[in-house]
Amino acid sequence: PLPKPKKKFRWFRALWRLTYLSAIGGTGYMCYSIWESKHPVEDQPPPDPSKKTLVVLGTGWGSVSLLKKLDTENYNVVVVSPRNYFLFTPLLPSCTVGTIEHRSIMEPIRNFLRHKKASVRYYEAEATKIDYERRVILINDDSDIKGDVSSTEVPFDMLVIGVGAENATFGIPGVREHGLFLKEVGDAQRIRNRIMDCCETATFKDQTPDEVQRLLHMVVVGGGPTGVEFAGELQDFFNSDLKKWIPDIKEKFRVTLVEALPNVLPMFSKQLIDYTEKTFKEETITIRTKTMVKNVTDKYIEAESTGPDGKKQVEKIPYGLLVWATGNALRPLVADFIKQIPAQKDSRRGLAVNEYLVVKGCENVWAVGDCAVANYAPTAQVASQEGAWLARMFNQMAKTHEIEAELKELSVKQETAPGKEARDAVFTEIKELQKRLRRVKQIGPFEYTHQGSLAYIGSEKAVADISWLSGNIASGGTLTYIFWKSAYINMCFSTRNRILVCIDWAKSSIFGRDVSRV
Ligand code: FAD
Ligand code: NAI
CATH class of the missing domain: 3.50.50.100 (FAD/NAD(P)-binding domain)
Structure with a gap:
């Protein structure tokens, strides 16, 4: 028999066992999920027209x-x-x-x-x-x-x-013609192409300085989570890839976030709003709060803001890319x-x-x-x-209908049952079913459980307002970003999605993001 390990190594051995058992369990589960996803149910009964x-x-x-x-x-x-x-x-x-x-x-x-x-x-x-x-x-x-x-x-x-x-535009002229939204896959592809198009056009031979300035100005309208997350991702793209591969644009590429309210991310707690605004400042993303876009043309937006003297002023802000993220309609x-x-x-x-x-x-x-x-x-x-x-x-509801139909049958059976003993037996059955019916019918109204809000803000930082017991935990930074990543991996629809997202994250950190335009 093997000698017993020294006392101080016992906990270490237990921990090691636990780790490899979880690794084996996790791998087994993943393999099973992949196998299962590739094997649909073979004998799915066809739709039954007699059912609702x-x-x-x-x-x-x-x-x-x-x-x-x-x-x-x-x-x-x-x-x-x-x-x-x-x-x-x-x-x-x-x-x-x-x-x-x-x-x-x-x-x-x-x-x-x-x-x-x-x-x-x-x-x-x-x-x-x-x-x-x-x-x-x-x-x-x-x-x-x-x-x-x-x-x-x-x-x-x-x-x-x-x-x-749908995407809200509040009837602002020019938004649908010149702005890009971020709701569907096609929108994300259009934005990716437009970013690259702006960068390549800005470096076109003999491009005028004003035009270079305009083309490299990326404007995001709407400081809700969609606008903030996109602005953060865009600045990351510039910092880690674009300025390396297209050094000519290094000094001129700018991201501006325009928001009508006094601050961005209104649904987050005050300290996270401040943290996001501070992080954006460090990332050199300009935030223009209390600025309401009123009109959009192909080359600039017209925005109304309140000047230091309290007077309303309208200014023209030229842009190359305009992403419109002002909520739902x-x-x-x-x-x-x-x-x-x-x-x-x-x-x-x-x-x-x-x-x-x-x-x-x-x-x-x-x-x-x-x-x-x-x-x-x-x-x-x-x-x-x-x-x-x-x-x-x-x-x-389906179970209820099933039980009610059974009850109907049983009450007919009870009336026609020969002798007291048989009637009593059916009666007991009815009582049992009625009890089950009461249990099944006990479904309360819908109640939402808020688990918290999470948003990525760029530079490998995220903000999170997490509901904990009856309180709330607000956190922001790199650890929150790790939490953001693991929460979203966990929430992905399928094992296939989880694996592909992890591969993409690994790919973009090893090789950088792809700057080709398709
Ligand atoms: P959707 O998911 O939008 O689905 C609507 C479906 O209806 C689609 O399949 C569409 O094709 C279909 N449809 C449209 N018109 C018709 C029609 N006429 N007939 C039939 N079908 C139709 N929420 C969070 O909680 N956390 C997040 O981190 C988060 N991030 C987001 C990031 C982005 C960029 C965006 C845009 C939203 C995000 N949201 C997030 C919000 C979240 O995506 C929505 O609240 C959610 O998608 C709403 O679900 P839904 O089923 O109502 O609509
Ligand atoms: P939103 O409604 O949250 O924010 C839109 C912002 O645009 C508002 O702050 C509004 O003041 C501003 N705005 C409106 N018109 C404007 C104008 N003309 N000029 C300047 N600013 C203007 O919209 P968003 O971000 O698209 O989100 C939609 C929904 O999806 C929200 O419920 C949000 O919570 C959810 N979502 C959640 C995410 C997360 O939890 N990480 C990520 C993305 C969306």
């Missing part, structure tokens, strides 16, 4: 977290969305500069649906109208390739609206639906829902995420909790 048709609009945070938890055997599920993938939006700002490649944060909806117990129909289409009276959705194939049929109707018994929101589909429902006449920011996420004034219509107004911020966290809660509720 549940139509889900959208493949974003709200709809996908609903579909993830929904027992699809209970309903005839149909998904309609112009986007045949789920997008992990928290890492989208990193795609604008190539820290992460966009496909690493996309998960095809087909892969995901093929893992459900019962099959789900998916139509790549945009819902153009919800006809509540006729209980049908009008859908349109907006893709480049169209067949003989490119628009049709989908009837529904139950409907979940999870179409998210209603999608036309939602605006049209609001008009159809009298109870929604006062809804301005989205569909008013009750505590069960039912659209007010409707029956069997629910809304989740950014298109619903339930007194929570329009975030992924809220949308995914709403979707998951709704799935639980639908699963319970």
Whole structure:
């Protein structure tokens, strides 16, 4: 037998064992997840027309977290969305500069649906109208390739609206024509190309100094988390890659963040706002607060601010790249639906829902995420909790219907049962089922649990307001950045996404970001 280790080495040996056992466990789990993701369910039962048709609009945070938890055997599920993938939006700002490649944060909806117990129909289409009276959705194939049929109707018994929101422009002239948004994969690709185009054009032979100045001025409008994260990523890109590969632009490249309110990141605590503003100063990002953009042309924005004398002044700010991140607005589909429902006449920011996420004034219509107004911020966290809660509720509803049908059968059986003994036996069964029914029906209203807010602010620093017990922990810096990274890796949709994002992070830190324009 091996000699017993000395006492002082025992804890070390235990720790070592724990480490390698967790490593083996982790690797095993990862391999299983990869294997599982490649093997869809083979005998998915087809949609059953005798069941109720549940139509889900959208493949974003709200709809996908609903579909993830929904027992699809209970309903005839149909998904309609112009986007045949789920997008992990928290890492989208990193795609604008190539820290992460966009496909690493996309998960095809087909892969995901093929893992459900019962099959789900998916139509790549945009819902153009919800006809509540006729209980049908009008859908349109907006893709480049169209067949003989490119628009049709989908009837529904139950409907979940999870179409998210559009970019708000507040009707400011020129924004849609000249600005770039940051909501979808295409937006991130456009921004990445525009950054490179501006840099290459600024170094074009005999370019005038004023034009160089303009082209290398990157303006971000909106000091919410989208604008702040993008500005941070852009400055990182310049500091670690652009100035190395294009030294000519070194002295002239500037990032400016324009915000109408007195400070950026209004949803974060005061100390984190100050920390972000201080970090931006160190990174040489200019913050222009209390500055409201009123007009956009192809080469400059017109912004109104209050001068030191308290008087309003309008100035022209030339730009090469303009990223517009001023929050959310209603999608036309939602605006049209609001008009159809009298109870929604006062809804301005989205569909008013009750505590069960039912659209007010409707029956069997629910809304989740950014298109619903339930007194929570329009975030992924809220949308995914709403979707998951709704799935639980639908699963319970199906169980309730099942038990109620069984109860109906049993009461007929009880009436026709021969003799007292048989009747008593059925009675006991009924009592048991009624108890189960009461338990199943016990689902409380939706309650949101805020886990905190996180944002990347550049230079490998992040800010976090984390809810802890009944309080709040505010932290900012490099450790918070490590926490930000691990939290987002953990939240990624699939093992495949997690691995790809880690590879991208490693790739960009080893080789630098790619500065080619496609
Ligand atoms: P979305 O996720 O936007 O999904 C909407 C879906 O509906 C899409 O699939 C779309 O294609 C589809 N759709 C659109 N129109 C139609 C139609 N007519 N018919 C059918 N389908 C339609 N939140 C956080 O909590 N943390 C973060 O770190 C964070 N980072 C973000 C970073 C960026 C750059 C952005 C833009 C947002 C970020 N958010 C974050 C906010 C978060 O992404 C949204 O709150 C969330 O996506 C809302 O989910 P949703 O399901 O309502 O809508
Ligand atoms: P936002 O609504 O949070 O911020 C938009 C900002 O633009 C506001 O501060 C507003 O004052 C400003 N603005 C509006 N019009 C303006 C004008 N004309 N000129 C100058 N400034 C103007 O929008 P954002 O950042 O797009 O976020 C949308 C939602 O997504 C929010 O709910 C946010 O919490 C969430 N989100 C969360 C993230 C995170 O948690 N890390 C990251 C990105 C988004």
